[in-house]
Amino acid sequence: MSEAGKSRVLVVGGTRGTGLLIARLLHERNFRVRVLARDPARASAELGSAFEVVAGDLTKASTLPPALRAVDHIIFTAGAPSGRYASERLVKATDHDGVLDTLAAAHRAEFRGRFVYLNTIGIHTPSVARTLLNLLKRNTFVWRRRVEDEIRSSGLDYTIIRVGFLVDRPAREHAVVVGQGDLPLAPRNRIARADVAEAFVEAMQHPRASRATFEIVWGDGPRRESWDELLGRLRREARGEAEDKLRR
Numbered sequence: 001m002s003e004a005g006k007s008r009v010l011v012v013g014g015t016r017g018t019g020l021l022i023a024r025l026l027h028e029r030n031f032r033v034r035v036l037a038r039d040p041a042r043a044s045a046e047l048g049s050a051f052e053v054v055a056g057d058l059t060k061a062s063t064l065p066p067a068l069r070a071v072d073h074i075i076f077t078a079g080a081p082s083g084r085y086a087s088e089r090l091v092k093a094t095d096h097d098g099v100l101d102t103l104a105a106a107h108r109a110e111f112r113g114r115f116v117y118l119n120t121i122g123i124h125t126p127s128v129a130r131t132l133l134n135l136l137k138r139n140t141f142v143w144r145r146r147v148e149d150e151i152r153s154s155g156l157d158y159t160i161i162r163v164g165f166l167v168d169r170p171a172r173e174h175a176v177v178v179g180q181g182d183l184p185l186a187p188r189n190r191i192a193r194a195d196v197a198e199a200f201v202e203a204m205q206h207p208r209a210s211r212a213t214f215e216i217v218w219g220d221g222p223r224r225e226s227w228d229e230l231l232g233r234l235r236r237e238a239r240g241e242a243e244d245k246l247r248r
Contacts, residue, residue, distance in 0.1 A: 007113075008032040009204070010071040012058065012102060013078030015043045018118065018166060021197040022075055027051065029201060036067045036078075058098035064105040073113040073204050076102060079144075080137050088138035096143035103154045114157045116204050118196075119144055121162045121215050122185030129165075129185040148213070152237065159209045163196050164189035164217035171195045175219035178230040180212075189217040202227040208234040 009026050013019035014035035026033045027050055034052040037043035043053045056063040058078055068074075080086040080094045099117070106115065122130045123145050134141050151158050165187055171194035178199075183189050199216050203209040206227070212234045 006032075007072040008034055008052075008070060009073045009075060010034045010036065010067055012036045012067075012074065012076045013118075014075075015039075015046065017077070018163075018193045018196050019075070019077035020046075021193055022077065022200050023047065023051065025197045025201050034067065034071060036064075058102070059093045061101035061105070064101055065108065068102075068105045068109040068111060071109075071111065071113065073116065074102070074106060074111070075116045075118075075200055075204065077118040077200075079118075080140065082137070084136075086137045086140075091137050091140050092143050095137075095140055096147050099147045100150055103150065103156065106156060107154075111156065114159060114204055114210065115151065115154070116159045116161065116200055117147075117151055118200070119148060119160055119162045120185060121164050121183045121189055121217065123148065123162065123182065125182045125184040127184035127186050129187065133185065152211075157210055159203045159211075160213040161196075161199060161203060162213070162215040164191045164215070166191065166193050166196065168193060171198055172223045175221050175223050175225070176230060177215075177217050177219040178233070179215050179217075180235060181215065183215055183217065191217050198227065203231060206231045206234075208232055208236070211236050213237060 009031050011019055011023045014023035015037050023033050023035055034054055035043060036056045037053050038057050040053045040055045054067040056067050080091045123141060130141060148160055151160060167190055169192035171192055176195055209231050214234055
């Protein structure tokens with residue numbers, strides 16, 4: 001059942017890319033949307049007055065608590081910028097430490113909602129694309145794999161969504177495959193940012209997405225299944241399975 005109209009959702013990474021699409025889709029569905037921004041004036045100009053913009057810097061833990069106050073769900077899509085070189089220091093600060101600091105701030109705020117985290121496919125599966133991305137964004141897969149473990153052991157309700165290569169296309173042009181394997185990062189495993197935005201908004205509330213990790217990529221043919229059908233087949237991670245992941 002939708003909570004739209006009363007729930008406040010914090011989007012960390014909501015000023016650009018997929019996070020921006022998620023923030024706008026939440027607003028379209030009548031959620032109250034709060035966005036963390038290093039440059040609040042610029043973010044407000046981009047998003048409009050209907051969005052609540054809170055100043056904060058993911059790499060500065062002391063700035064995060066105001067954004068976490070009185071939120072019902074958290075969607076986290078932030079990370080080191082793509083498309084250019086990022087040092088391991090920057091990657092660790094954003095892709096790892098920033099997530100842990102957000103989880104800690106959520107605990108201090110007595111957060112009781114769901115933490116939905118955007119990751120990439122190929123976390124455990126070697127590929128040429130993964131090797132190249134690890135060189136461009138130094139060891140991002142190492143830090144993102146560790147972050148998944150931290151989220152699972154945080155005690156919070158969570159959903160981890162691993163996405164394929166992101167393309168700027170409208171939603172619902174293709175079928176979407178929701179799986180719980182470990183696809184390699186490869187150009188053939190693609191998906192539209194707009195499809196990803198829909199997945200995040202739907203998974204945030206879906207009962208079968210609670211404490212689950214899954215992957216989404218385009219499939220063959222047109223979209224025929226609803227998100228409720230796609231997410232309804234998810235398998236929740238049992239405690240023992242989560243511990244196995246921690247030992248990888």
